[in-house]
Amino acid sequence: xxxxxxxxxxxxxxxxxxxxxxxxxxxxxxxxxxxxxxxxxxxxxxxxxxxxxxxxxxxxxxxxxxxxxxxxxxxxxxxxxxxxxxxxxxxxxxxxxxxxxxxxxxxxxxxxxxxxxxxxxxxxxxxxxxxxxxxxxxxxxxxxxxxxxxxxxxxxxxxxxxxxxxxxxxxxxxxxxxxxxxxxxxxxxxxxxxxxxxxxxxxxxxxxxxxxxxxxxxxxxxxxxxxxxxxxxxxxxxxxxxxxxxxxxxxxxxxxxxxxxxxxxxxxxxxxxxxxxxxxxxxxxxxxxxxxxxxxxxxxxxxxxxxxxxxxxxxxxxxxxxxxxxxxxxxxxxxxxxxxxxxxxxxxxxxxxxxxxx
Ligand SMILES: Nc1ncnc2c1ncn2[C@@H]1O[C@H](COP(=O)(O)OP(=O)(O)OP(=O)(O)O)[C@@H](O)[C@H]1O
Numbered sequence: 001x002x003x004x005x006x007x008x009x010x011x012x013x014x015x016x017x018x019x020x021x022x023x024x025x026x027x028x029x030x031x032x033x034x035x036x037x038x039x040x041x042x043x044x045x046x047x048x049x050x051x052x053x054x055x056x057x058x059x060x061x062x063x064x065x066x067x068x069x070x071x072x073x074x075x076x077x078x079x080x081x082x083x084x085x086x087x088x089x090x091x092x093x094x095x096x097x098x099x100x101x102x103x104x105x106x107x108x109x110x111x112x113x114x115x116x117x118x119x120x121x122x123x124x125x126x127x128x129x130x131x132x133x134x135x136x137x138x139x140x141x142x143x144x145x146x147x148x149x150x151x152x153x154x155x156x157x158x159x160x161x162x163x164x165x166x167x168x169x170x171x172x173x174x175x176x177x178x179x180x181x182x183x184x185x186x187x188x189x190x191x192x193x194x195x196x197x198x199x200x201x202x203x204x205x206x207x208x209x210x211x212x213x214x215x216x217x218x219x220x221x222x223x224x225x226x227x228x229x230x231x232x233x234x235x236x237x238x239x240x241x242x243x244x245x246x247x248x249x250x251x252x253x254x255x256x257x258x259x260x261x262x263x264x265x266x267x268x269x270x271x272x273x274x275x276x277x278x279x280x281x282x283x284x285x286x287x288x289x290x291x292x293x294x295x296x297x298x299x300x301x302x303x304x305x306x307x308x309x310x311x312x313x314x315x316x317x318x319x320x321x322x323x324x325x326x327x328x329x330x331x332x333x334x335x336x337x338x339x340x341x342x343x344x345x346x347x348x349x350x351x352x353x354x355x356x357x358x
Contacts (some may be wrong), residue, residue, distance in 0.1 A: 001225035002063035002153035010057035019210045034198040036207035041191045078147035082159040084139045086131040093127040113149040137168045154186040228353040246271040259317040266343040278349040283324035285345035295338035
């Protein structure tokens with residue numbers, strides 16, 4: 001196991017810069033998830049750590065040793081890909097033992113490593129099969145087994161569950177988390193799936209446009225997103241954003257929506273009167289009541305029952321927003337409801353899209 005230190009890492013393909021200076025210190029044993037939309041540079045960063053892409057600028061150190069110019073095989077890390085990358089002509093056991101055989105590891109050591117990994121992953125009955133006789137989930141387990149037997153300093157995962165159906169993804173996600181709990185190995189996991197990021201990570205690194213937007217625990221990112229991008233990316237259904245202007249007010253600060261509606265804020269902020277801001281509130285934090293209740297008027301556009309809860313698509317003076325509720329009485333909401341925005345759940349972002357904290 002090892003720490004991984006990334007300092008001012010930059011990557012360009014010709015004139016196109018895709019990583020703009022990434023700094024990240026990963027602790028020994030930590031599970032880090034790189035998350036972001038397609039094209040944000042997360043796979044490129046992972047591949048640079050693995051040694052599969054050249055570093056344009058900056059430094060990468062594994063266990064305190066600079067590895068920029070070290071070949072992938074000399075970095076002592078194992079990579080698990082979306083495509084599994086298994087050898088079709090080898091059995092499961094041969095696939096798992098391949099790297100150890102290359103290293104001329106003694107036969108008994110190979111056997112005990114393969115059998116320990118196989119039993120951890122439930123692969124014992126499949127050891128003699130070829131990959132083509134396995135399901136997608138079983139193949140991904142073999143790919144993980146192959147990584148485990150090497151006892152690498154770190155595991156790198158590149159969207160390993162993308163090819164699996166939703167139920168299997170959920171199951172494998174839990175298995176990966178349990179495996180990390182057992183092995184305690186430093187892991188970096190790339191995904192565009194925010195649920196995977198939230199459930200697996202000790203810390204999430206949210207990326208956008210080749211720039212790290214925020215690094216923190218899953219709940220840090222959920223509770224205190226650093227900017228509009230993170231606020232919108234983490235959480236499902238996504239956070240509602242309302243354009244507004246800041247009103248300092250004598251009896252506490254508020255924001256004024258376009259139609260003049262005032263929404264109370266939890267505190268005063270160091271913003272100028274009338275400064276344009278964006279207010280964010282998660283669908284699960286909006287409070288709903290009947291049309292004759294208290295709050296702001298909203299029209300009901302669409303009701304989506306999910307079983308666990310209900311998503312209501314609402315509008316307030318043409319402004320669309322969503323509410324999520326587990327209260328089934330709202331399944332039959334009429335054409336109009338009232339909503340209120342609890343001040344403690346509001347997020348405020350300035351004109352640049354950055355979180356306003358004080
Ligand atoms: N070999 C290459 N040559 C030129 N541009 C590249 C190359 N590889 C990646 N890119 C570009 O670099 C950017 C980052 O790509 P990268 O694969 O790291 O994104 P990603 O966040 O992992 O996306 P995805 O989830 O789609 O894999 C993209 O704009 C991509 O087009």
